[in-house]
């Protein structure tokens with residue numbers, strides 16, 4: 001049996017460590033507020049020279065040379081160029097001495113007027129002070145990470161927060177930045193360490209120890225439940241991906257049903273061409289929308305018909321079908337007037353509707369996330385047999401439900417021209433989006449990065465191998481447990497840190 005080697009430390013031995021090198025870091029500065037003219041601009045300075053920067057820029061009377069600068073206090077002051085003594089601006093500064101600052105270093109924030117010249121001259125003046133230099137992209141956050149102010153998931157949360165364009169994205173990013181994801185993964189890690197304690201102890205005791213089958217069983221059961229928890233977290237139904245990229249919504253239907261009219265109504269602008277000519281939309285017209293805080297990409301597709309010889313339109317129809325099949329929410333639009341006219345001509349509810357093959361094929365893909373929309377309800381008002389229209393709708397929905405094995409089917413009647421029921425349609429969409437985005441298991445956070453997915457999958461694989469080995473080979477089983485723990489640890493504190501940091505901080509702005 002392989003035994004672990006321990007290094008014993010002789011406490012009486014005097015260890016001559018090499019003297020520690022004190023690495024003097026540059027003091028970095030940059031504009032932390034947005035670029036461009038603004039009421040107030042904030043220049044952040046971080047590093048050992050931060051206090052010197054304050055003292056060099058302000059008038060002596062504002063803070064006496066020997067006086068301690070009040071921390072976390074907004075001090076009104078006039079700022080001067082330390083070389084020319086020319087006034088730069090009148091504003092405020094806030095002093096955050098280490099370690100209670102964003103970066104963990106000494107930090108000062110100058111709140112000045114947001115004009116280009118004021119910002120430029122103030123930055124130039126700070127640059128005159130020895131040991132200072134402009135920050136690189138994400139360098140403030142990098143220092144915060146290096147100083148243990150945040151872990152990797154929190155840094156990524158901050159990056160997402162800066163990129164968030166809808167309120168749901170913001171909500172999740174804020175939670176992540178404040179440590180919700182770290183807490184979840186750290187507690188999984190802790191559970192794994194606890195569950196592995198027995199195996200480790202057994203190996204440490206060596207050949208003399210006997211495996212207590214009951215304790216092995218307990219340990220194995222604990223690992224199985226942790227493994228299942230991770231697997232459940234991994235099966236998040238692509239919620240995390242959707243949060244970043246937006247949910248895909250496709251509008252499909254026969255030509256002239258009003259698909260472009262609907263997308264224009266939902267987006268409140270003319271995104272797609274509306275015309276009475278069938279086959280107007282050929283390509284997929286995509287619009288990014290924020291519906292109730294959820295990010296959404298909505299696509300208007302080519303009208304589905306098979307009576308065309310137009311090669312471009314045929315290609316557009318193929319793309320529409322593909323988009324429909326791969327969408328999170330499908331809006332299947334019909335022209336109510338057209339449908340009802342067919343009935344009035346045929347007078348036979350049971351006869352199959354005159355749908356073209358392309359439409360009939362797509363019926364197979366109608367699922368729980370499809371909303372059947374009967375548009376142009378305004379045109380129905382001219383008929384006096386509307387009861388039959390209700391029967392016709394029920395008949396059609398029933399047919400689809402039966403052939404697709406669905407318990408229920410979502411449908412709504414609207415008029416794009418008269419704005420009828422558009423609010424109700426939006427509410428239906430919001431409900432569907434809520435189900436898509438919001439996780440049922442409140443304890444488990446959203447999987448917002450592919451990186452987490454990879455480490456978690458590695459962890460599950462190691463745990464599966466552990467479960468296989470633990471019956472026959474305790475050492476190998478224990479090795480697998482250790483590598484499972486390492487995989488989880490990598491999420492918050494990656495081992496290949498430099499490569500990863502470069503990727504993460506590349507997305508940051510210079511003042512962050």
Ligand SMILES: Nc1nc2c(ncn2[C@@H]2O[C@H](COP(=O)(O)OP(=O)(O)OP(=O)(O)O)[C@@H](O)[C@H]2O)c(=O)[nH]1
Nearest residue numbers: 256257258259260261275279280281303376416417
């Ligand atoms: N009366 C009425 N007409 C509508 C309504 N919605 C759309 N239309 C009209 O129907 C015609 C076709 O509308 P579009 O929005 O271009 O239809 P489409 O489904 O995008 O058509 P294709 O691009 O050919 O697939 C236009 O003349 C619209 O003004 C509605 O609610 N009521």
